Amino acid sequence: MDTSKPMILGNDIRLELYKMQLDLRYCEKRAYDLFLQNLIKGTSHLSLGQEAIAAGFGVAMRPDDYTFCTYRGHAHTLARGASMEGVLGELMGRQCGLLGGKGGSMHLTDVTKGAMGSYAIIGAHLPVAAGAAWSAQYRGTEQVAVCFFGDGTTNIGAFHEALNFSVIWKLPVVYVCENNLYMEYTPIRSVTAVDHPAADRASAYGLEKIVVDGNDADEVYHTAVKYMERARKGGGPALIECMTYRHSGHSRADPGAYRPKGELERWLERDPIKIYRERLLGLGIVEATLTDLEVESMRKVDVATETAKGSPVPSLDQIDKNVWADGSTAWRN
Amino acid sequence: MAELTYREAVAAGIAQEMRRDENVVFLGEDIGAAGGVFKATVGLFEEFGPRRIRDTPISEQAILGAAMGAAMTGLKPIAEIMFSDFLAVCWDLVANEIAKTRYMTDGQITLPLVIRTANGAGSRFGAQHSQSVENWAMAIPGIKVIAPAFPADVKGLIAAAIRDPDPVLVFEQKSLYAFKGEVPDGEHVEQIGKAKVLRHGTDCTIVALALMVHRALAAAEILEKEHGISCTVVDVRSLVPLDTVTILAEVAKTGRLVTIEENPRLCGWGAEIASIVADEIFWDLDGPIIRITTPHIPLPSADLLEDNTIPSVERVVREIREKID
Ligand SMILES: Cc1ncc(C[n+]2csc(CCOP(=O)(O)OP(=O)(O)O)c2C)c(N)n1
């Protein structure tokens, strides 16, 4: 995509993109703080630095579109409108959590918002997204399924099966690879045959090579609109590689010591929220407007945190509920 | 009543439900235009067309993933995995995704889907195309597991599986595909989770599944006529949910339990039944529980070797005579 030309976007959309990125950033930072306070247990994978992708797609999607994402999915779930206290509550193992404490950080889901799940086995959700797209195509609803995954995911079989399958059935699914340069700790380039782990494989499935700046919310938004609309109108799938970087380690336990010196600092210069703020100011939006959005977003996160903290832990009778559609867990009579 | 083969009953069950519900769709390798490698889906493509009967590439993860994604968004997919051995290449979808999603999402996502697969020995296909893997599936919370032995059950249980709001894994025994039996006319739906008592006896209760039900019946006949041992035969039909009420009642009546299992020995389904019987009706037993299983080896291919590996009628007769007299 030609990034030298300014995107033609209304200020309303731009402010929405900024607001969404702020919500994702502040909520994710809060999740990190709550870890440090030992209020969030288990593992957690933050997407600090990758917000422009979730926001760009989140704003572009129709309310009835489907999102499929990974264990690094807090932002994608929030970007569909899932409540912050539902997300933070789930991370804290509270009754108000989106999954009542049964799923945890890696499985955030809010079907009412089209957030069809966060999947923690690498690659598994790519064919699942294809299935949702098949269903949309079959029912003739013009819904699109958008499936987010990392660079490391391009080396597992399910990625390749899903792409071929989606293309031959011309499914309305958009695959979004968030290339943050690392799988867990290993640089993706050192374990992949091509430079662009997703985009350089696209031609094998008859798809065009698409690489975008994943730290530029406008560019992501434009790309999202373009390929989602094409998919909606029966034009079939797309595979989009978004270049980005995670500011924190892979997961809670990871200090990120494998990164070359200076790499993080360079990417912090390209922080999606920082560059977006500068762009908005450059477009003549007054600073007070932005500050108001920032204050409001922080306030929302504070309220959600307090609500989640105040929520009781799940009651023990929930353990034996909801394996089966009738609500039970019975395996015998 | 019409007489159908086991394979015809598969297609009949699917067709019955596809006529009734537009949201039922079917996908798998060679299932459509070719009618299935076991010819168990002949006629469906002609009747329902390529929109609902979809041939897929050799992509088992894509097949089950697509079924799952479709099931969570309003369809009722049936996915075929050609041989049950191949479940190993898409086991993540079965064990981690399909089985667990409803619980992990606290009920937000329900998955009304069916996985059908050809299971079991008897065709001289060797260790990667003949396994009985029902015990793998039984070990995973969140998926129902059925294995019909007769054409009527094939039709009725497949229909029930399609209507079931939860994921159901159907093991069809591939060497039974040519077996003929009466199937009720008109709409036929069985209940998942019910065992069936096929023969009443007084000396022992044989509990069996799929192909082993046929061997149990043949053995019971010989034991009765030639050796004066009278056997009850229970067709388990459904491993999950398990009809422990019927099984416990029938074992309590005779005081002896014999399981006949095609799966290899360790952690076979019969071990679970043996454990339940020992826990709950130990004092009704008159002697040790007998498990007759395939030994704990990969399956050999040659006729003679395969026939002497999975439990045969002769072996069932011999073991019951030795241990029950
Ligand atoms: C099948 C499988 N293998 C390994 C893992 C362990 N694992 C969790 S995240 C991860 C790295 C994935 O990298 P990438 O796809 O680039 O996503 P990112 O974490 O960078 O967002 C690995 C190896 C897993 N969850 N599933």
Ligand SMILES: [Mg+2]
């Ligand atoms: Mg990565």
